[in-house]
Amino acid sequence: MELAYHGHSGFSLSVGGKAYYKELFEPLMPGCRLVPFNDLPAIRAIASKRTAAILLEPVQGEGGIHVATDAYLQGLRTLCDELGIILIFDEIQTGFGRTGKIWFSEHSGVVPDIMCLAKSIGGGVCPNGAIVYRDTEQLAGYVNRNPFFHTSSGGGNDISCQVSSKVIDVLLERKLWENAEMMGTRLKEGLTRIMENNASIIKEIRGKGLMIGIEYTQEFMGVLMADCLSNSGIFAAYSGNAPQVMRFMLPLTVTETQVDEFLNRFKKAVSIQRLYLFFLLPLSKIPIVRKWLNEDDILIPVNVLLRKFGM
Ligand SMILES: Cc1ncc(COP(=O)(O)O)c(C=O)c1O
Secondary structure (H helix, E strand, C coil), X not given: CCCCCCCCCHHHHHCCCCHXXXXXXXXXXXXXXXXXXXXXXXXXXXXXXXXXXXXXXXXXXXXXXXXXXXXXXXXXXXXHHHHCCEEEEECCCCCCCCCCCCCCXXXXXXXXXXXXXXXXXXXXXXXXXXXXXXXXXXXXXHHHHCCCCCCCXXXXXXXXXXXXXXHHHHHHHHCHHHHHHHHHHHHHHHHHHHHHCCCCCEEEEEEXXXXXXXXXXXXHHHHXXXXXHHHCCCCCEXXXXXXXXXXXXXXXXXXXXXXXXXXXXXXXXXXXXXXXXXXXXXXXXXXXXXXXXXXHHHHHHHHHHHHHCCC
16 A cells, blocks of 8 residues: 555565655565555556455554545455455554454454554563464465464564463453543544644544544644654654654553543643744745755754754
């Protein structure tokens, strides 16, 4: 998918949606095609019986928190069934309760053929990843015939697997996806209220459960807000493939008090931005200045300077 992110290594880079990361490593795996996300006609137009697989993040993370619609996922499932294509969901960010269900695929009821899992599988303390596949001749049959084909030095690591096993127990015992759903709604409503009073700064709030993106009106504001929030103790990352979108992935165990505290600090950071915008917006109308403003190397020192003058 355009704007997709599946990692920086070999095959994953080949299906990445940003040219910037790929250029230095070409030639990559041939035959990969990118299409716009959530656009079924675009993928129908190029899919055929010769297509091996369709791969997507059901909520694009690095791409700026774009949530796949149920109709889109159902349409992809039908298309894959018609043409014998493998449907792969990269649930590395969305899995393990993040979006209010254990797997994002549960929202639409669409079952993929392969799911890629990582990140939360290690509970934030131990790196691990897993591939889950359906029991078909094509997939399970292949793995059963070639059980040691995909081994690696770190694969099947004992400590990581112990941690992941415990993570699954805790997730199920505490039904953490329910908290993600409740706290996600509280966070989204709070952010929406802030957006309504700050339309010149925030363009859109979107996401599912505790995977929420804030799209700012200007690209340079992702960097400025990240810096500003860090001063009030909030570590916020803007999206690698869409810098105008900041992602909030609060812990699944977050409490109401913490969400409210977060919203207060975020609101304060937005009011500081209003002051900056008073100067920056007119300047950003000049193309060369806008280009500079979108460079992190320039923007962050300017921000630090402004803060020195107590702004
Ligand atoms: C959705 C998604 N897929 C794949 C990856 C790549 O994982 P790794 O860094 O372990 O290669 C990431 C990493 O951020 C990711 O967010």
